Amino acid sequence: MADSLTHGRVLKIALPIVISNATVPILGAVDTGVVGQMGLAAPIGAVGIGAVILSGLYWLFGFLRMGTAGLTAQAQGAGQTGEVSAMLSRSLMVGIAAGLAIMALQIPLFWGAFQLSPASAEVESLARDYMAIRVFSAPAAIALFGITGWLIALERTRAVLVMQLWMNGLNIALDLVFVLHLNWGVEGVALATFIAEWTGLGLGLWLCRDAFQTPAWKDWPRVFDRVRLRRMALVNSDILLRSVLLQAAFISFLFFGADFGDITLAANQILLQFLHITAYALDGFAFAAEALVGQALGARNRSRLRRSAYLTSFWGVIVTVFLSVSFALFGPQVIDIMTTAPEVQAEARSYLSYMIVAPVLGVGAYMLDGIFIGATRTRDMRNMMAISFAIYCAALTMLMPAFGNHGLWMSLLVLFVARAVTLGLRYPALEAEAA
Helix, strand or coil, X not given: CCCCCCHHHHHHHHHXXXXXXXXXXXXXXXXXXXXXXXXXXXXXXXXXXXXXXXXXXXXXXXXXXXXXXXXXXXXXXXXXXXXXXXXXXXXXXXXXXXXXXXXXXXXXXXXXXXXHCCCCHHHHHHHHHHHHHHHHHHHHHHHHHHHHHHHHHCCCHHHHHHHHHHHXXXXXXXXXXXXXXXXXXXXXHHHHHHHHHHHHHHHHHHHCHHHHXXXXXXXXHHHCCHHHHHHHHHHHHHHHHHHHHHHHHHHHHHHHHHCCCHHHHHHHHHHHHHHHHHHHHHHHHHHHHHHHHHHHHHCCCHHHHHHHHHHHHHHHHHHHHHHHHHHHHHHHHHHHHHCCCHHHHHHHHHCHHHHHHHHHHHHHHHHHHHHHHHCCCHHHHHHHHHHHHHHHHHHHHHHHHHHCHHHHHHHHHHHHHHHHHHHHHHHHHHHHHHC
16 A cells, blocks of 8 residues: 555545445435324334434444454554454454344343333334344444444545445335335334345445455454454453443433423534534544554554644544534524424524534544544543543533533533543654654
8 A cells, every 4th residue: 555645545535434424314314204204203203212222232332443443554554464354354253243242132221221211102112113123133233333444444435435325225225115115114114224234244245355365364363362352352442431431421411401491402402413414524534544543553654643643634624614614604594404493493593603613623532533543542542531521520510500501512612622632632642652
């Protein structure tokens, strides 16, 4: 792979991910829309809550994508082609094992989920029907995290785009056939996703076929090497703990927002979509950082690592400035599209200024996450997230009593800045490791 690091190379990695992410909300809208044609409220709620529960369970294994990306990129940078193939085998085995565990434990897991998020008897019954089908694609869904991370590490993000377009396109087509033409309802939506995920895994394996054309992928002494497995476990556990803390911050944001009434809660939910757009847009450049920084660290090339961090962050900043300007110019119209309730529209507009500054204040955290994942400095990520979470809690304690929901939004922005500052302070140690 060429050592030249250019803006074109960064964009070649990043843009397919940005396009891929743009298909995600479209699929969610179609899932909701097709069951909405049934003319009943319960199926919409069932698909919504069922998808949230399963996504939450699968999210626990999201570390597999990040850990696989960092470790594979470093092996690639170090010229360890055998280890690159072995990493794919390890990530597939972890993903399939995790999926089988969820299948085996589905009864207590689903029971616990409905205890935490109770629903009406009708919605719960339909949601269970939905999850009873979709849970059997858990091994495929989680193994795909590993495949995605592996492909990103090798800068093969066009393959990730092909995989995402196939799965989401097939899912949408099957939604229309199963629900609108065959009237299979909630079960039809679940079956469409089940088929899309398993065929997506098959396509993903085909896209990785070069790894299986060498004997290294089944070099079992290497694949099950205790030292490498231990490093993979440590990296993944650090990322999991960091992600749990980050998720806890967003969940607490939603819970505290509910205390300000239904109108404010609805406004907050709408404004969070602006943050989702920001995350989708920045993912591509953070993923580029994972690949390029990981390869530079594997090659022990400090100047290449610094240039990788600079180029990817440069484009991250460009994107966030564009988003901030777009939110300032078109934010009110976007709010009006998302809700027709005048009181919610007015409430959301009163907090729109936070969305305008959020991309710029958050870009440091997003990009440094990608840089540190590529370097597998996951202990730093875990520890700095713990410090940032404590700062966020302190901000909530001070700002919410004084400023209400404004204080809640201020605290979330404080979290973004704290994550960027704390990781930024650890960046020199990351560069020193490459030297």
